[in-house]
Amino acid sequence: MRFGHLGAFIGLVLLAGCASPTATAQPPPLPRATPAPTGPSEEAQRVLTPPGLRLDPRVRPTRQAVMLELDPRQEAFRGTVDIELSLPEPTHALWLHGEELTVTASAFQVAQARVPTDAMPVGEDLLVFVPREPVGPGSVTLHVEFTGHARDKEDSGVFREQEDGRWYAMTQFQATYARRAFPSFDEPTFKIPFELALRVRGGDEAFSNTPVRERRADAEGWTTVRFQPTPPLPTYLVAFAVGPFDVVDAGRAGQRQVPVRMLVPHGRSAEARWAADVTGPLLQELETWFGTPYPYAKLDVAALPGQQGGAMEHPGLVTFGAQLMLGAEAQDTPWRQRTFAETQAHELAHQWFGNLVTPDWWDDLWLNESFADWLAFKVVARWRPEWSGELRRVESRGSAMRADQLVSARCIRQPITTPGDIHSAFDAITYGKGAAVLAMFEAWVGEEPFQRGVRAYLSEHARGTATTADFFHALSTVAGRDVGPTFSTFLDQPGVPLVTVELQCPRGAPPRLALEQRRYLPLGSKGVEGAALTWRVPLCVRYGVGATEGRACTLLEGATGALELTEAKGCPDWVHPNADARGYYHAMLRGDGLEKLAARGGARLSVAERLVLLDDARALLGNGELDVGQALGLVARLGTGDATLVSSAAGVVDSLRADFLSAAMQPHRARFVRGLFGARARALGFVSKPGESEDVRQSRPTLLWMAANVGADPALRAEARRLTLRWLEDRSALPPQDADTVLLTAAATGDAALHQRMRDAVRGASTAHERELLFLALGGFRDATLARASLELMLAPEVDTREALPPILLGQLTEPTTRPQAFAFLREHFDTLRERLPRDLSTWLLTTGGFFCDVAHRQQVADFFGPRAPDFAGGERALAQTLERVDLCIAQREALRPGLERFLTRH
Template sequence: MLGDAKSEKSLNHDSNGSGRYQGPDNIDNKISKSSPINITSSFSFHNHKHTLTMANKYEQFRCQPRLPKFAIPKRYDLHLKPDLTACKFTGAVDIRLQIVSDTKFIVLNAADLSVDAKSVRFQSENASKGFETLNVELLVEDEVLVLEFSESLPVGVGVLSMRFEGTLNDQMKGFYRSTYEHNGEKKNMAVTQFEPADARRCFPCWDEPACKATFKITLEVPSELVALSNMPVVEERLNGNLKTVFYQESPIMSTYLVAAVVGLFDYVEDSTPDGIKVRVYCQVGKANQGKFALDVAVKTLGLYKDYFATPYSLPKLDMIAIPDFAAGAMENYGLVTYRETALLYDEKHSAAANKQRVATVVAHELAHQWFGNLVTMEWWTHLWLNEGFATWVSYLAADGLFPEWKIWTQFLDESTEGLRLDGLSESHPIEVDINHASEIDEIFDAISYRKGASVIRMLQSYLGPEVFQRALAKYIKKYACSNAKTEDLWAVLEEESNEPVNKLMHSWTKQKGYPVITVSVKDSKLVFEQKQFLSSGSPGIGQWVVPITLCCGSYESKKSFLLDKTSQTIDIDEPSSLSSSWIKINVDQAGFYRVKYDDQLSAKLRHAIESKRLSAMDRYGILDDSFALSMAGQLPLSSLLTLMGAYREEPEYTVLSNLIGVSSKVARIVADADSTLVNNVKMFFINVFQYSAERIGFDCKEGESHLDALLRGELFTTLAVLGHEETLKEANKRFQAFLQDRNTPLLPPDIRRAVYVAVMKKVTSSDRSGFDSLLKVYRETDLSQEKTRILGALGSCCDPDIILEVLNFLLTSEVRSQDVVFGLSVSREGHEVAWNWLKKNWGHITNTWGRGFLLTRFVSAIVSPFSSLEKVKEVEEFFASHGKQPSIARTLKQSIERVKINAKWVETIRNEKNLADCVQELAYRKY
């Protein structure tokens, strides 16, 4: 799964499908005539004393992170009948089980369902009679269904059967509804999204990744609709205005990968050289927007087949764009679901950034078909095995398909996000203990994805790409159709490489954080020291086995060693070079750590940057490390600003992009620290970016690179935010032309967000014409990418009254629930307004977004930018008064820690001597 924002009868076991549950004509009547147990509420017993007794009786099954192993599922025969008008569904399931020990209980997961208690039955192959339940009980908070039988079930194979019903919810999880328009009429589609633990909201099941089984799925739907599932259709039966669709039995897989989608769709299709049919489904009329993703998918399947030395394991691959989708995409086996922005690309109206996102997201999800689906993590503690590897491999694929994108340099953005989150004391290890399903959502974060991918890149760099690839292929073959833990991967890599992989990686996955390596020259030698780096500047306690790489004055020779102590001294082959040459540690930023140089080494590196002797990756790394050290109080802001001046003629997109990000954060923190410095700081940054702005210009050039197209949008957005008058004037002129002609060449997609930001910078309560015009564009477009561009720009306004109007607009029906988070980033002038808005609307926000990870975005986006200890107290008091919410607990602590870090940085800046003189000199420097 990928986040968005830079983010689904009688039992006969023969194989021809003739024994599937036929229930379309009588399933609803059977359920309505029985006495359902409502699994959305408390126990279904009228006697309160009896309720307490039952609760105590099943206490052994409460608060357990894992289901008991009395029974193991082998195959599900699942029948679902969604009602898209009433937004409900009915279902029946026959689960073939292996009873492995003597028991009167079967314990599985269920939530938000009504189970027909009278339909629950177990039929053993070792006994002629069926077994009826004595009690059917839900442990609501634990989402566990306990089936108690009157006698022990015989060890061996049997079939558990039951019927149930539920609601097609609007929470974008479980079996839910999404809306779309067709011929001017609003319609519903039915969609599944089961990761991490929401298959239980669609059907009773063993909803844990280790409980793999095969699935035979049957859907009963209106005959005019398209019905998709993981596997190809083997038969359709028409019955009036309904049809029953039978699907081929799946290979063994986890419940979170089961998928079904029902609605009206167009598609484009192609096939791989191996004959795998690949389709991209989308809303009617948008099929052409699926062609780019289709081409990427077909080529990526071939690339992964070679890299993993294992072919794609299913007979087809469908990818579908869903209008309402909480994550960026989800890797359901054979039926991958996406946000529209992550799958569809419009040649005319999509930006270069949209194209790159489609390519990398498709590559990420298809990597999961091997790393996650074929070989699955044993438990959520090992989530990073799925997400870290899929993130890393997606760059491998993108580099193979689009080498001109220099995607491995762009990968450093992933590392940076991982480093920034892991620099908090409220971070967590890559392998984090999960004790309840409610805790899982929060670990779909930059640690599992970005730090995970970064330590994989570090390990690959250490072992070498050939050895690493051979080991991965061996790992895939060994654990195919099974589950694995982190240690299983290390064992294969160690066996293949003869390197101490477990020793090396143990410190990176079992403990949170990472080191800062301090490097100094002493007696013609290099002295290395490692300490845990914390953005707060506080001392840490961790110690790592660090793969150190370094080069001295040239990339022709590189030295490497493992730093497994707190300090170590290294001899240089030519000691004289220490006084005459630059030295770069962590060559090409392959390692997940920061480096702090002494003053002598820093000065030489700054000169090497200006004279363009360092690689783009190393120029990026020096800047990023310096920014982090300044935030932590280990480097004066004046030193950071002086270093930033060395990047004025920087040619590489990714390095400039990081420079842009750093400048935005510095400008904000300076404004909080000393308002008298703000204008000079902004003038300095404008001067730094002027060289690139003049080179690249507002208008795209014939034959220009993909990277220049990416840079143009980011560069002019930043100049607009900084208040560069020429940018604001040109942008508003182009926007007026766009309002007259939506196809004007003056406003190509790559600069639209920049222009929209510039328009909002000019908006005030007395002149809101730009705001009203942007809302008009928003309402008229049906392109999701355009809508999110506009939402991301609206908060740029400096007028608090307009900011409040923007935030209130986010809560209207005009903004899809999935997209609200794009509008939460507001200007510095709007921080307090956003906080008051959050407090006022917290009840509505938690009711709407409280059952998924999107709620964490509200907290982090609105709380994190503050920079005072008074605000920390206010935030803590507000959330303490609103009760415990496990789903945001970690995010809230991290956000509060960021506020404390900002406050400390503000105080450091206020006390820095000669900062004002330095800023003034830089602002008025002549280039």
């Protein structure tokens, strides 16, 4: 029962309990506290004022014991908590977080006395406990008995999944979902030890953050598993998993030789080989970097069954979606393996950043996620140099900059004032921009001092919480200068600096670079050009004078500045404005600086430095500073060789969307793309060959997609159909890493017969990976009738919408020909689709309108989603960014179309 305001529940006492979970072997009841017979006193009523976003920081929990009775086959569960508290004064009402929980009994224990207590729900996620007489000051214990819900096909709180007829129960508490599992102080600032016990059915295994302390079976067929107390943790890092998991021993790892295990759904042990092989070495790499051992007693890594995605860094029990963590030998791909390793490096970095030291509040989430992303790139680059981890950092930087160009973009360190702000903080700004800014300041401070500063920060705040100010203090102490004011200009304001660089070679004086900075604003932006946003930008350049190369750095602190190239032995032939691709800024070379750099310096640049130039070209094309011919000429010069460069070049070309052109110009666009990518694509072919380099394998999907689909290459399309028909007969006919590109290409021009073959294959698919491939292909059909039939699959009773909706809906929204029908279908069935998705993931539906590039559909998006956005966590920000993306596309289409058409008429 939920109440919207205080007056609705004053004087009410919730005494009725829920039925116990139905089971063949019913457990004995948990002990019950005696409920109180009357309502709260007048004094208690007077003080029953709900807290705002945060609970009263003066009331401090010191320890919490949790006992849950859980059968994954049943939705209902029940439990008890005992929370030890330190109260600063006599207390008439205690506020805790609790969502979808029914309190059946509660009482305060004060020394040897039990104080009867009334419990009432308030709003969506609060519980208030009112003792019959004030309790405190000093130490007291609150005992609560309650029931809750483990939803199926969810992904937060306590949730359940079924795989091959077996049921599993799992948790995901970040950011604010522990309150769905048990009453608690569900904020990161409250970091305390937890003692967890799980009462589970015989045949089910139970796992949590710490090793098992005691396991005791009873006559009713249940087993109580008690775990060792945790070190101090915030609620969002508490985790458990229950079900018929298989356990794969991965040996021992790290300086303390902690046991490492892979926990996998029943019968899937063989699929965990890669995860088991790479986890220990990655842990050791991180221990080396941090200079301290892994800080927990064990390391279990659990593959969660069903449609769970991503991963979570719980200490001692890291969790992954099974499709990311597990790979059957015959179907596994290098991309899946690499993605797991990179993600695992991120989650293991959290064991120090986020777990050992936790941000005090969500506005410092970057102290978790930015650091984990940044360090994962470094660790993987050291562990597997051939994977070019440094380039992944630059790729991530480019993606973050495209999110950061929006006026509605948030800051890395955004003030948190509403629950929606918490959910909005998990985005490309916190992760990608934060990691890129850390890389820039690591270079500015120096790699070795930066590492010592990080170690000092962790040492000082171990087992506790910390803030950005604490991190700045540690780093400044080691660096010997106050880094906070410079660092903060990137943390506390949104946007990307655009630095203009002009080479000047005055007679009788060293060459110099005249510098200017302003906020980068794309065409159509509602940002104010003259707004006084400036950054303290650490800026390094490389230059060449004949065969000699040089490097120079400065800190650009104001709107203008200069950098003298005092070591240059003449006027440079070329200047690269972002040495080593470390700077978080777009750069624009004045005059003929870009042409000289591409012609004379291109061969001397690292892949990362070429990659950052392509990112800049895309940005300068988007704000009108670079014309189409210049941008695409740079793509032709720099976008070859390395797979990352090929992908970035394709991104520049694809940013000139098909929507920008009339139907008559589409063949010209296709011919240009075939000319740019076709020869290399045809030479590679769709199918991997023995002995190919990693780089060739990574280049293939981009080259084939651009040539066959954007470039409409008829021969490649025919080859894709032939290969697809073979694959539908024999799944081993294609290497696993090639199947998605082949099937998608065949679907783009597929007919009704091929569509039916794929639908039949979905029904007979034996693995989640196979269904994923087929749904992806079914989202690629462009014939209107077939596209509609694919959309209807998302509503089919036998189809899991979580599995089908992203590839089908997004696949159609990305294509101009199928976009209007897909969006109309979404609006028609919005409520049904939302109900079939996890409630805490459905906010992203508000972003689907961002693919449009015309005024009429923009209005449809605003009219449909506008009234609905407040119902989603972070919905208003998501919709604002969606509409801004449409506005930018409309403006860029109008501004760039004339030049684009002039360029393409030559092809």
